[in-house]
Amino acid sequence: MALKIEMLRGFATVARSGNLSDAASALGRTPSAVSMMLKQLENHLGEPLFETDRKNKLTALGEFTLEQAERELEQFDNTVRAIEGFARASHGHVRVAAVPSVAGSIIPQVFSRHINAFNAVDIELRDMDSSSILHELSRNRVDIGIATLGENDLGLHSRLLMSDRFGVICTSDHPLARCTEPVNWEMLENERLIANSLSAGINAEPSRALHGKALLTAQNLTSIMAMVRTGIGITILPEMAVRALQSNDLTFRPLTDPTAKRQIHLLRKADVTLSPAAQLLEGYIINCAQDLMQPGNDAQNLR
Template sequence: MALKIEMLRGFATVARSGNLSDAAQTLGRTPSAVSMMLKQLETHLGEPLFETDRKSKLTALGAYVLEQAERELQQFDNTVKAIEGFAKATHGRVRIATVPSVAGTIIPQVFSRHISDYHNVDIELRDMDSTSILHELSRDRIDIGIATIGQQTAGLSSQHLLSDTFGVICAPTHPLAQEEGPVPWEALANERLIANSLSASIGAEPSIQLHAGALISAHNLTSIMGMVHANIGITVLPKMVINAINSANLVFRPLCGPQVKREIHLLRRADSTLSPAARLLERHILEVATEISQDTLI
């Protein structure tokens, strides 16, 4: 006969209760069934576990078995709890990487609304550029990516998250800030452009020409905004970038013309299945992104 975990649980309950009646009630079984289980355990071990039939005093073997049983039961119960928690999305680990604008807008709203759902979930959040996110996904270093993808979709499962409008960002004292409405590319021909990796991704011919004449190129958002605020020049960035840094002292005007939006996608590897916790986070991200798109971006 093989020892079973419920046999150890039954013995430990009797040992802690000191009698069959109370132990049977705790276990939800009859006293005779518990007594039979104890006899099977003692037969298997070849030695008695209790000094008397009253089950109030353990033998030396009984004391040793109780010590080992309680240790094993705690480990077993913790394992079951972890497995069930993982399946119900209340436990686990989720690795997510996103472009900074989403990290500063959508992600905070997700956790402000649903943080109680992730008390026992280890969440690793990183913000990086889209190219790095695609690289991390290809190496299976993250579970969820939020990025622009271009033509790089091989091996990825992609779901459109939102569209983000590009616009001109300038200081309040700049002449462009004195008008309203979309800005035509021609109006930027004589402007001093502070180029960046996002604006350089716009494939429209007017944008390519404008960037060809840029005297300054910056990659750090703080540096870009500092120079724009100092009226050194203007820059072109998606609207969510401004929302993410909450820069009320700068003016955003959308661009008019072709290819002035970036498409942001929710990504994961096509050959892997997300954990329940990751699927829950993915659903919450989609819900918040839909609301933000309806309210501010479309």
């Protein structure tokens, strides 16, 4: 007969209670059932565990067995709690990578609403550009990615999270900031453009022509905004990226081109099942993004 964890639990409960009646009540079993379980355990070991039938004094074997049983029961119970906690999404480790504008806007909103749901969950948040996020997802180094899709993103499950309009960023004293007309591509033909990887993704032909003659290119948003602030030129960025930087001394003017939008997707590996905690977080991200994108809750409120 193999020893079972419930045999050890029954013995330890009797040893701590000092009698069968109280132990049976604690175990939710009858005294006769508990007595039979103890007899099976003693028969298996070949020696008695108690000095008398009153079960109030342990033999040397009983003392040793109790010490080992309590250690094993603690480990077993901790393991069960960990497994059940993981299944309930109250434990675990979730790795999230998001483009900086989302990492600095929507993700804080998610945790401000739902942080108590993740008290025992280890959450790792990294902000990086979209191409890096796609790379990390492909290597299974990220569970959830929030980024724009590339051209060859096979093996990823994607869900459109939101659209973010592009606009011109300029100083508050720039003619474009004072202009009452909507900004179109023709108005930018004679402007010095500070190109960036985000604006380079706009597929409109006037945008490609504008970027083709740009002599300045920068990738870091802080550096881009600093150059705009000093009057070196103008740039084109998604509105959420601008709001996340809280550059109130600069002006954002949306482009009239309806195609000048960034599509931000919620991404994960298609062949990987997310942990319960990651699934819970994914749902909260979707709900929060939907709420914040409702009319009256546009990107300007994502500060």
